[in-house]
Amino acid sequence: MARAEAAVPAAMRVTHADRVIDAQSGTTKGELVAFYAGVSALMLPHLRARPVALLRAPDGVDGMVFFQKHAEAAELSGVTRLDPALDAGHEPLLAIPAQRGLLSAAQMNVVEFHTWNATTRHIDKPDRIVFDLDPGSGVTWRHMQEATQLLHGFLDELGLASFPKTSGGKGMHVVVPLAPQLGWDAVRAFAQALVRHVAEVIPDRFVAKSGPKNRVGKIFIDYLRNGFGATTVCAWSARARPGLGVSVPIAWDELDGIAGADHWTVRNIAPRIAIGNAPWADYSGTRQRLSAAMKALGFDPSSEAPWQAT
Amino acid sequence: MASHVIWKGAISFGLVHVPVALYPASSEGGIDFDWLDKRSMDPVGYKRINKRTGREIASADIVKGVKLDDGDYVVLSDDEIRKAFPKTTQTIAIESFVHATEIPFVMLERPYYLEPVAKGAKVYALLREAMLQQGVIGIARVVMHTKEHLAALVPAGPALILNTLRWQSEIRDLSELDLPAAGKTAEGLKDSDLEMAARLVADMTKPWRPDHYADNFSDAIHTLVKQRARAGKTETVQALEADTEPASGSNVVDLTELLRKSLAGHGSRSAAKATAAKKAAPRKRA
Numbered sequence: 217m218a219r220a221e222a223a224v225p226a227a228m229r230v231t232h233a234d235r236v237i238d239a240q241s242g243t244t245k246g247e248l249v250a251f252y253a254g255v256s257a258l259m260l261p262h263l264r265a266r267p268v269a270l271l272r273a274p275d276g277v278d279g280m281v282f283f284q285k286h287a288e289a290a291e292l293s294g295v296t297r298l299d300p301a302l303d304a305g306h307e308p309l310l311a312i313p314a315q316r317g318l319l320s321a322a323q324m325n326v327v328e329f330h331t332w333n334a335t336t337r338h339i340d341k342p343d344r345i346v347f348d349l350d351p352g353s354g355v356t357w358r359h360m361q362e363a364t365q366l367l368h369g370f371l372d373e374l375g376l377a378s379f380p381k382t383s384g385g386k387g388m389h390v391v392v393p394l395a396p397q398l399g400w401d402a403v404r405a406f407a408q409a410l411v412r413h414v415a416e417v418i419p420d421r422f423v424a425k426s427g428p429k430n431r432v433g434k435i436f437i438d439y440l441r442n443g444f445g446a447t448t449v450c451a452w453s454a455r456a457r458p459g460l461g462v463s464v465p466i467a468w469d470e471l472d473g474i475a476g477a478d479h480w481t482v483r484n485i486a487p488r489i490a491i492g493n494a495p496w497a498d499y500s501g502t503r504q505r506l507s508a509a510m511k512a513l514g515f516d517p518s519s520e521a522p523w524q525a526t
Numbered sequence: 527m528a529s530h531v532i533w534k535g536a537i538s539f540g541l542v543h544v545p546v547a548l549y550p551a552s553s554e555g556g557i558d559f560d561w562l563d564k565r566s567m568d569p570v571g572y573k574r575i576n577k578r579t580g581r582e583i584a585s586a587d588i589v590k591g592v593k594l595d596d597g598d599y600v601v602l603s604d605d606e607i608r609k610a611f612p613k614t615t616q617t618i619a620i621e622s623f624v625h626a627t628e629i630p631f632v633m634l635e636r637p638y639y640l641e642p643v644a645k646g647a648k649v650y651a652l653l654r655e656a657m658l659q660q661g662v663i664g665i666a667r668v669v670m671h672t673k674e675h676l677a678a679l680v681p682a683g684p685a686l687i688l689n690t691l692r693w694q695s696e697i698r699d700l701s702e703l704d705l706p707a708a709g710k711t712a713e714g715l716k717d718s719d720l721e722m723a724a725r726l727v728a729d730m731t732k733p734w735r736p737d738h739y740a741d742n743f744s745d746a747i748h749t750l751v752k753q754r755a756r757a758g759k760t761e762t763v764q765a766l767e768a769d770t771e772p773a774s775g776s777n778v779v780d781l782t783e784l785l786r787k788s789l790a791g792h793g794s795r796s797a798a799k800a801t802a803a804k805k806a807a808p809r810k811r812a
Contacts, residue, residue, distance in 0.1 A: 353611070353613060354608060354611035354612070354613070356533070356670070356671065357534060357616065358532065358533065358534075362781070365778060365782075366778060366781055366782060366785060369782040369785060369786070370782075370785045370786075373785065373786050373789055374789070413788065414785065417784055417785055417788040418781055418785070421781070429605070432608040432609055432611070433608040433611055472531075475534045475535075475545065475616075475643065475644065476534075476616065512789055513789065
């Protein structure tokens with residue numbers, strides 16, 4: 217594997233670099249920091265101007281993990297505090313504008329980086345929908361692949377382009393870029409209506425209710441990640457779970473060929489770095505409105521949630 | 527490989543890990559006879575009925591029961607059945623190696639080809655050659671389609687074949703049958719009889735040539751169908767509106783179609799496509 221250590225700036229000091237943070241793969245903290253140095257150029261566009269939540273695993277991925285959404289006393293170099301008005305009543309939200317923030321966070325035992333569905337410019341208007349396909353027990357990867365394609369096909373029927381990424385864990389993420397036009401409630405209500413519809417049409421494959429009992433043998437499409445303050449793991453983030461999977465953007469025609477949502481890991485990511493964000497080349501030019509899709513789905517936003525179009 | 531990958535995972539034993547894709551090694555060569563109404567050439571289908579009343583029954587009203595020996599039933603919910611599904615492991619976990627001749631034919635179920643993936647070729651070849659050298663096959667557990675199988679991992683030329691095995695409990699007990707006891711003495715076989723029979727068998731012993739045997743019935747029907755089609759003697763069957771109820775295990779194409787149809791009646795779909803397509807940049811379709 218082409219190691220990325222060289223990319224860690226010389227001024228950056230990694231303490232306890234030899235400590236193994238994932239017993240399954242034997243990956244050390246130093247390797248994780250080097251991983252983030254290697255993927256930072258690909259990851260920063262996904263982090264740009266978005267509030268970020270950090271998942272820390274100070275005792276490695278088998279130990280306790282902590283979610284941090286707001287600034288705390290101990291500051292991380294390169295992790296900026298956002299305008300407190302964005303999330304009134306809380307400590308300021310965080311953002312990571314440059315590589316230094318990623319690396320200093322990794323040095324402070326952050327393993328996962330999660331982002332909001334809105335940017336600081338339009339914090340009240342999400343610029344994407346994320347569907348998180350989450351398999352219940354007994355669901356094969358083949359069924360996951362099919363389910364992801366089914367959701368893709370359905371979004372396509374609704375006239376919405378969508379972009380897949382591996383979650384780095386068991387599930388797949390399907391991202392629908394939006395023009396920041398509707399409020400959180402309307403977007404989430406639409407996402408929920410869409411998921412319910414799919415689960416009603418194909419009840420033996422999908423469920424619209426969370427909870428492990430509802431999910432046995434089926435796939436839950438999680439629409440709850442589309443509310444204010446909800447986050448999804450960022451593209452190119454590692455996952456704090458055995459094996460250290462990585463969330464990787466893929467092209468739709470790659471889906472059949474990958475072996476699982478944890479196909480790529482911190483250990484085997486190197487060859488994928490060259491491909492980078494190319495499978496999502498069309499993402500940044502895709503700014504979609506939901507009105508036609510809402511109509512096609514028979515979704516009446518005014519009856520579902522209070523919202524306002526601009 | 528042209529056919530469809532049905533499972534991806536890895537062969538594992540000890541510290542060895544061989545990433546593989548699984549393909550069906552056999553195809554159902556039988557003939558499908560679809561039923562048609564001879565008066566109108568419409569397809570013929572089934573209805574599920576209550577056998578007592580003869581009336582059709584909605585699938586929501588159907589529950590699953592297991593019959594007991596005394597004729598009573600135990601009813602299980604779909605949830606309970608699903609909970610009994612084995613955990614998917616994505617591994618072909620080899621538990622031991624045995625000599626191939628130890629496995630009776632009656633246990634063999636369905637063959638699959640394994641193809642190495644993700645740079646697994648070398649360790650795949652290593653496992654195959656080591657098994658050949660030792661004259662053994664692997665006995666493994668594997669979960670496919672929510673069902674756990676026992677399977678034999680068998681080297682065959684360049685391939686590793688995974689042949690699912692029947693569980694011991696699925697095989698009928700021989701004691702139900704009236705069989706002459708094993709061995710020569712039970713039926714008082716004479717050496718001269720045995721010699722004669724053995725000579726007859728030896729005379730007819732030849733190398734195994736599977737291509738010498740064909741399914742005559744299938745061939746005859748295929749030939750007949752081809753002749754009729756060439757002569758233009760075919761009937762057109764009008765496709766019906768798809769059943770709104772999805773069969774479990776439906777393929778992804780059918781399910782996509784089902785989702786597409788589910789939108790019918792809600793405004794104009796093509797309008798939705800056209801409006802958003804202006805915004806969406808061109809993109810790859812899988």
